[in-house]
Amino acid sequence: EKGPYQHYMLKEIFEQPESIKRAMQGRIDEEYATAHLGGLNMTSRELLEVEQVVIIGAGTSYYAGMLGAYVIEQLARIPAVAELSSEIRYRNPVVRKNTLYFAVSQSGETADTLYALRELKRKGARVLGICNVVGSSIPRESDGGVYIHSGPEIAVASTKAFTSQVTAFYLFALLMARMRHLSYEEGLLFIRALREVPERLREVLEKAPEIKALARKYAWVKNFLFLGRGLNYPVALEGALKLKEVSYIHAEGYSAAEIKHGPIALINPETPSVFLVPHDELREKVLSNMKEVKSRGGKVVALCTEGDPDVREIADDVIEIPAVYRYMYPYLMVVPLQLFAYYMALELGRDVDQPRNLAKSVTVE
Numbered sequence: 001e002k003g004p005y006q007h008y009m010l011k012e013i014f015e016q017p018e019s020i021k022r023a024m025q026g027r028i029d030e031e032y033a034t035a036h037l038g039g040l041n042m043t044s045r046e047l048l049e050v051e052q053v054v055i056i057g058a059g060t061s062y063y064a065g066m067l068g069a070y071v072i073e074q075l076a077r078i079p080a081v082a083e084l085s086s087e088i089r090y091r092n093p094v095v096r097k098n099t100l101y102f103a104v105s106q107s108g109e110t111a112d113t114l115y116a117l118r119e120l121k122r123k124g125a126r127v128l129g130i131c132n133v134v135g136s137s138i139p140r141e142s143d144g145g146v147y148i149h150s151g152p153e154i155a156v157a158s159t160k161a162f163t164s165q166v167t168a169f170y171l172f173a174l175l176m177a178r179m180r181h182l183s184y185e186e187g188l189l190f191i192r193a194l195r196e197v198p199e200r201l202r203e204v205l206e207k208a209p210e211i212k213a214l215a216r217k218y219a220w221v222k223n224f225l226f227l228g229r230g231l232n233y234p235v236a237l238e239g240a241l242k243l244k245e246v247s248y249i250h251a252e253g254y255s256a257a258e259i260k261h262g263p264i265a266l267i268n269p270e271t272p273s274v275f276l277v278p279h280d281e282l283r284e285k286v287l288s289n290m291k292e293v294k295s296r297g298g299k300v301v302a303l304c305t306e307g308d309p310d311v312r313e314i315a316d317d318v319i320e321i322p323a324v325y326r327y328m329y330p331y332l333m334v335v336p337l338q339l340f341a342y343y344m345a346l347e348l349g350r351d352v353d354q355p356r357n358l359a360k361s362v363t364v365e
């Protein structure tokens, strides 16, 4: 039931402070500054033996996996990568003994991911699921995993499942990091920052009218670039995907650093760029990427932290988000992008919850 919301997509975007909390519920251990994920079905000894993590998924779930891989590698110092389910299956992948696989899927039924999981399992891999729909095929066929407990996601374009999949990876990264080098104090810092996310997200959701006005201003645009770096690079990809899915506007997501290697040729006054500028160690670099775009006549919309004068000086439009611990920016960045896609679709009269040619769960390869 949509309640006061015009569409499921909007309702699900606004549910995120709660759905993220549910993904964390009962899984955080402040006493030892770690996470408990009983569904992994792995002993501490087995977890300690993991030397590499490979995450597979499709669409939004793939981007959640990409972000998950960044966090596992940075926080837990375990080499981690994300791969498209559809590609890994036919690549005849090499399965190594101490590699742990995750199959990420909201529906738990996506054929590309399910068949890739079967291929990996056939080769003897241990595959865990990160899924929402309880009892669906992927959790049934995996060796264990984490249910994200988002509640039903009705809109075809995934929103709240993304932030909860990310949360599952954050908890897993914390658990693995605390078994290795991460100190109790650092673990606690991470936990406190993660627990604060729902509150900070509420502040971000209050910007909805501002984002709606932005969509109105840019509704004439035919092509967008979404640019971010580090943890926010997968978020840029997800922002572009969301816009394509629901508004049918062409959008490309890139690492802000990569545009100079080709995409900058697209820059003109009709092709705006949406920059993600968190207050982290890559901020300066992103600022100079922004200047490159501006100096070539491109319009810039920036998502940045409150009161960042340097960004205001360069950007044409700014949406501000609260400053948070560096790992938590992806949550605060993705929600405005979800809202932007939603309001663009609304502005253009699209069928928001049932976009053309898309299905909620794609059970063919």
Ligand code: BG6
Residues within 6 Å of the ligand: 058, 059, 060, 061, 104, 105, 106, 107, 108, 109, 110, 113, 156, 157, 158, 358, 359, 360, 361, 362
């Ligand atoms: C699709 C949906 O085709 O499948 C996307 O349109 C979704 O929104 C993708 O992200 C993956 O779905 P799932 O259920 O495996 O997460």
